[in-house]
Amino acid sequence: MRIAVFSTKAYDRRFLDRANAAFGHDLTWFEPRLDLTTAPLAEGFDAVCVFVNDRLDADTLTLLSKGGVRTVALRCAGYNNVDLDAAETLGLDVIRVPAYSPEAVSEFTVALLLAMDRNIARAWARVRENNFSLDGLIGRNLSGRTVGVVGTGRIGALVARALRLGFGCEVLAHDVIEDPALAGMGVRYVDRNTLLRQSDIVTLHCPLTPATHHLIDRDALEAARPGVLIVNTSRGALIDTQALIEALKSRQVGGVALDVYEQEGDLFFEDLSNVIVQDDVFQRLLTFPNVLITGHQAFLTEEALAAIAETTLSGLSDIEAGREPSNRVTAALVRPSA
Numbered sequence: 001m002r003i004a005v006f007s008t009k010a011y012d013r014r015f016l017d018r019a020n021a022a023f024g025h026d027l028t029w030f031e032p033r034l035d036l037t038t039a040p041l042a043e044g045f046d047a048v049c050v051f052v053n054d055r056l057d058a059d060t061l062t063l064l065s066k067g068g069v070r071t072v073a074l075r076c077a078g079y080n081n082v083d084l085d086a087a088e089t090l091g092l093d094v095i096r097v098p099a100y101s102p103e104a105v106s107e108f109t110v111a112l113l114l115a116m117d118r119n120i121a122r123a124w125a126r127v128r129e130n131n132f133s134l135d136g137l138i139g140r141n142l143s144g145r146t147v148g149v150v151g152t153g154r155i156g157a158l159v160a161r162a163l164r165l166g167f168g169c170e171v172l173a174h175d176v177i178e179d180p181a182l183a184g185m186g187v188r189y190v191d192r193n194t195l196l197r198q199s200d201i202v203t204l205h206c207p208l209t210p211a212t213h214h215l216i217d218r219d220a221l222e223a224a225r226p227g228v229l230i231v232n233t234s235r236g237a238l239i240d241t242q243a244l245i246e247a248l249k250s251r252q253v254g255g256v257a258l259d260v261y262e263q264e265g266d267l268f269f270e271d272l273s274n275v276i277v278q279d280d281v282f283q284r285l286l287t288f289p290n291v292l293i294t295g296h297q298a299f300l301t302e303e304a305l306a307a308i309a310e311t312t313l314s315g316l317s318d319i320e321a322g323r324e325p326s327n328r329v330t331a332a333l334v335r336p337s338a
């Protein structure tokens with residue numbers, strides 16, 4: 001199959017090339033992000049292979065379809081950046097990588113939480129300047145604290161398990177589907193408001209859908225425990241960032257660890273160190289001593305990249321051969337309840 005790979009980084013190329021030895025697809029690399037302006041690059045290709053910040057709205061999908069593209073292969077789990085109704089109308093196949101390595105993301109989530117709460121990044125910056133003062137670096141034990149896990153699918157379940165069994169936290173969970181194995185470990189399912197009211201730490205692991213957009217908004221932050229820590233390695237728009245900034249200023253929120261940001265499409269995955277960044281909301285977030293941000297790297301392990309490449313190319317081979325791929329995304333996934 002002729003595949004136009006967008007948002008290509010050196011590591012994508014390395015892992016896709018290596019996996020492609022078993023599939024023999026014809027891969028063409030494009031560094032730009034896929035959107036309406038870059039869609040013409042895909043003319044004449046059978047498929048596009050895209051990542052989290054490529055924008056596949058109805059107009060872009062229509063243009064791709066006119067150019068001959070029949071399949072969209074997401075090399076990520078989330079599919080919030082694709083207009084699935086438009087894809088369905090146009091008869092485009094959409095596939096994703098539902099579970100490439102939940103361990104990669106769950107381990108990073110715990111690392112980010114600890115790094116924020118124990119001031120590890122700030123300590124490292126000090127030590128590099130021979131400043132060995134410990135003032136301002138006091139953290140708190142995780143053990144015994146109450147953590148609320150929103151979304152206990154593949155990633156959330158591993159986070160809940162690690163915090164419950166590994167760190168001895170009280171774990172509350174909220175999901176539209178409950179996982180009996182977690183309940184068996186002492187994880188307690190509660191409604192969203194109870195989770196917010198009772199948790200010292202809230203970590204988000206549900207997908208971004210219309211139902212979860214700005215799940216953490218002004219009201220949710222007001223309902224939370226004073227000094228609550230918020231962790232988000234899922235999707236940026238689960239949080240209303242402006243409301244989060246207000247809550248940080250009032251100290252209602254005591255710390256934030258983010259791997260995702262709602263306007264990350266304009267920033268992440270690029271070296272902007274010589275650019276004047278225009279996003280004042282993001283710049284304000286960076287000024288808080290109790291906010292730690294990484295640029296959507298929770299997935300970035302050797303194991304995850306190898307699995308992403310394998311699942312993506314194998315799904316494309318299924319479609320080429322007329323077999324039903326196991327990783328198809330349909331519009332039904334984002335309809336209410338999902």
Ligand code: NAD
Pocket residue numbers: 077078098099102105150151152153154155156174175176177205206207208211212233234235259260296297298299300337338
């Ligand atoms: P999953 O589908 O296995 O789990 C998601 C869970 O969220 C499910 O149990 C689902 O029932 C639940 N859910 C859905 N709607 C909900 C709602 N309204 N309230 C509460 N729970 C709800 O997905 P996963 O593999 O665990 O991934 C979770 C998210 O992590 C993905 O959607 C993706 O956005 C994000 N992710 C981020 C990275 C990264 O690098 N930062 C990498 C992979 C995935």
